Amino acid sequence: MKNDLYKKIIEEDFGEKSLTLLDFIKVCDTLGLTVFEHKIIRCPVKKMENEISNNIYSSMSQYRQTMPDWSAREYDYDNDRATAYLMYQGIKDGEFSIEAENSSTYHKWIFSVVGQCVVVHYALNFID
Amino acid sequence: MELKNASSVPIDEVISELIYGEFGFVLLKADVDSVFDKIATNTTYQDGIRVSGEGTQVTFRLFPINYTGNVKNNRLQNYASARGDAVKNVFKRWTEAGYNKRNAKKPENSDDFFKFLEEISFMKADYLLLRVEGESDD
Incomplete structure (x- = not known):
């Protein structure tokens, strides 16, 4: 079951604008959605x-703290820092994925808003 | 005892009850789609699930005991064995807490335990969340 309220808030607050992970976090926190992560x-x-684990987080903002700070953001290699947040098309529909990598790890998160929670399938791969 | 709905119970309240509650378990009713429905469809009751709150963490097992029939059917779960295992675990916690005055060896042999199950509305619940011993690190 999709969350109708989620779609309504996205339509009213953001219209046709493309959304970032920060926007997604804001909407999910407003709706009080819990996060279930299958990692x-x-x-x-x-x-x-x-290694497989199942975890629950009370909010998306809490879940964001488990993600590397540089993920879902552009990276300024000259100054070695993360900058603006990237936009993801699927956020409007409550389904999108984020991929991120550095020299030693590759991460993939698949987010789905389902009912009163956000389901996250997260894979962490170490690069040889 | 009035049971809380799975979709509206605050996660921090669940964590607090699992860690500080006398028996280390929580009973909930299934209603609209909740995070516990998602867990029940993606895991079995033998799996440990870690829940993180503000500065605390605890691991629990989720038993879909499904007494109201509101838990969505899925191929991973066997409700009969989930109930059986849930009762055994609740009986163990109840005994450890010192309530098994007549030293019943099995849950089915104890009227007192049956009364306890009635008091906590066990047979009206859909989910039992049982803290996994030694896993809290608040």
């Missing part, structure tokens, strides 16, 4: 099992 860490060492 998989793919182990780079052969013969070792992947």
Whole structure:
């Protein structure tokens, strides 16, 4: 079941504007949505099992704290700092994914607003 | 006892009850789509689920005991075994808390335990959240 109130707030507050992760967090926190994360860490060492865990967070702003600060943002390599937030088309529909990587890790988050919660499928891969 | 709805209970309240409550479990009713419905469809009751609040963390198992029938059916869960395992765990916590005065060996042999289940509205609940021992680190 999708969340009708979520769509309504997006339409009224943002119209046709493209949205960033910060906008998404703001809307989810306004609606008091809880976050359920299904996380998989793919182990780079052969013969070792992947680590899977299920976690709940009370809000999207709390969940954001678990993501690297530079994710979902542009990066200024000259000055070595994250800058503006990137825009994601699917936020309007409550379904979108974010990918991010640095020299040692590759991250992928798939966000879906379903009913009274945000379901996040998160994969963390270590790069050899 | 009046049970809370799964969709509206604040997560911090759940964490607090799991950590500081006498028995380390919480009973909830399923209503509209809640985070617990999502967990029940993506995990089994043997899986540990970590919940984080403001500065606290606790791990629990979610038993879809589904007494009102509002829990959505899914292929991962066997409600009969979830109920059986849930009762055994509640009986263990109840015994450890010192309420098993007649030293009943099994839940089905204890009238007092049955009264306790009635008092906590166990048979009106859809979800049992049971703290996994030794996993809280508040």
